[in-house]
Amino acid sequence: MKEIKTKEDVFKAICNASRLGNLGFFVGSGFTKAILENNTYYEAYTxxxxxxxxxxxxxxxxxxxxxxxxxxxxxxxxxxxxxxxxxxxxxxxxxxxxxxxxxxTNVYPEESVKEDYEKYFRNIPASWITTTNYDTVLENILGGDCISISPDGCFTKISNMIPIYHIHGVCNIPDSIVITNEDYAYMFRPNDYRQARLPFLMKESLVIMIGYALGDLNVITAVDWANNVYTNTSGEYDFPIVQLLYTDNPKQDPYVEQNGIVIFEVSDISKFFLELYEFSKDYNVEYENYISLVNSNVMYFNQYQDENVINNFIGNVDGVRDNKINFIAELPQEFGYVYNYFFTFIHSAMLALDEMAKPNGAFYAYDWKLELIIDILKNVPIKNMPNSFFGMLANSLNDVAAFIGYRIGESFAAGQRWDNEKSNLSEEVIDALWLFAKSSRHLYNLKSLLKNI
Missing domain, CATH: 1.10.150 (DNA polymerase; domain 1)
Structure with a gap:
């Protein structure tokens, strides 16, 4: 998870989570109060x-x-x-x-307010909404794009539908309402579905808490379990809990409380959603531009049969190889499919280098092949590489290793490059190469090469 220091960081994290399908809302009574403020016919109650x-x-x-x-x-x-x-x-x-x-609690928002919030929720779609409210205000806002779930129901996920999970019951099913001490005691049974499901939702999503002050024991327990019991992480795809805290004089920037929750102060919930909506439009433009960049690189890699393209890449003409390797190095994991095209392109480049090495005395080709392999291993995070791609690099390194050195029949330039560059390979890469070499009976050249590190 990237550190969140500014309002823009909060908005970007929310937009990223929505795009990845990992955005959830936890909605309390403060949200309904904000929606029904100045409503002619209905009132929200604490x-x-x-x-x-x-x-x-x-x-x-x-x-x-x-x-x-x-x-x-x-x-x-x-x-x-x-x-x-x-x-x-x-x-x-x-x-x-x-x-x-x-x-x-059977209340309805005014049409103008409904239209505003419908626009906000559609532009930054959530994967799920959990609420302690009895009302169906959210269902009125989202219309047919949501499915309402009462406490005795399972958390159902249907394509293109947002599940709204009423953990304290829903007004159109009076018996589902959680209000008495006995109702709460039932909820805290060890096998209660809600009690088991909430921590996982919070752990696996960026959660925005709206109109809620962490007063409900159910939610406090779920937050504690998400933070302190389920301590598994997923690196850059770890998401925070963001609590919108009402105050008359909100601070400009968010801050993190001791429990790890990101606090973002607001004086007006509609203003927050409007600012997030405006930010998301610029974010979407930036994202579409990145998609165009991804597509242009895919088109480039699809030219793996074009000899001129491959030769320019090998020779790093106009820095094209540096550019493409840097692109792959910075590629977010959700675009991992691009490796399928990159794999084919690099494999074609390796075959071209093998052809270049066939004429008698063409030792430069071994140096170029080693250079390409080292460039990739130095710059592309190994944790992002598919196993098949890393295996192709390791096998290619094994093939060229037989010609790296200073004896007759070996490439002196490749030997010099290996001596200069081997210390630049990370320990993680060396360990992975050793593991790959030891798991096979035929990679003698690779094993020999690695012994010199």
Whole structure:
């Protein structure tokens, strides 16, 4: 993961994750409040406000809200008191509360706001959305491009559909709503699907937390597991958790908290999305330009049968070899398919050099072949090379190794090049060559060459 120091770093990381299919949103009640701000018909409620409404509609003394218990514990107390006062079962009282909550959270954004956020989400598509909200505001924004998942459902991934996973339930299924202490106790059973799934989602994606202040025990646990239990890494494809933190006077640049979460302060969620949207347009232009560069290099490598192209590459005419090797060296792993074309091109160059070496006394060709192999091994990260490509280089080095030296029948220039360049090969490359040589019975020349390092 690249270090994130500026707002532009945050935006670029988000755009990269979206492009790679590794962007996820974790949405809390603050998001719905921002969406419904100044809404004519609907209002968004906090958990405390919902419990107050429940007390009013269930005719329970609101002094119960002053209790220092957690919200789930207060919800349980309200239901117990309601069941006693109305001579019904506790389960019926819970059902009553969940129906009230279902009704109050069945809200809709205004059309103009919906259109803005639909544009934002479509331009920077997420692979998944997890929410602690009961409402279906996100479903209203995304329309038919999403699938809503209740807590008892599996995390379904369908092509071109964004799964919205309601871990605390969804308003159109009252029984799914998680509100009482018992509901939470059920969630924390060791085999609960949600509890097992959340850490993996967070570990494998760049997660943007919106309207959420890390107060929910489910999410705190998932973040802890993602950071401290599942400690596997994937190098440049490690992604951070980015929390949008509401404040009246936001700092310009992000900062990293002790738990590794990147904090990005915002005073207006719509402004954040608008700025991200504008940034993504420039990012997409830059990305399309890079795609054009990739395609132009693929077209170049497809000229492997053109003798002039191959000879110019071998001779590094106008720096063409340096340019192509540097391109491959900096190629992100998601473009690994380009190696298929590069493999064929380099193999053709090796065959051309073998032909050049056939005339009597053409020892220069061995030097040129060694130069090409060393250029690639020095500059291209070995971890990015497909095994087949590295194997072709190792076999080519074995072939030319028989002609590297200062005896009759050997290329003095190649011997001089090897003496000058072998120390520039990384330890990782040397180890990989040794492993390749030792795994085969026929690479005697390569083994002999490596003994001199």
């Amino acid at each position: 958990w405390a406000e919902l419990l107050k409404i429940c007390c009013e509609e269930m005719k329970i003394n609101e002094n119960i809200l002053k209790n220092k218990n957690s919200y789930p514990e207060i919800a349980t107390k309200i239901c117990k008191e309601y069941s006693i006062e109305n001579n019904i079962t506790y389960q019926e009282a819970v059902r009553k509360m969940k129906c009230i909550i279902s009704e109050k």
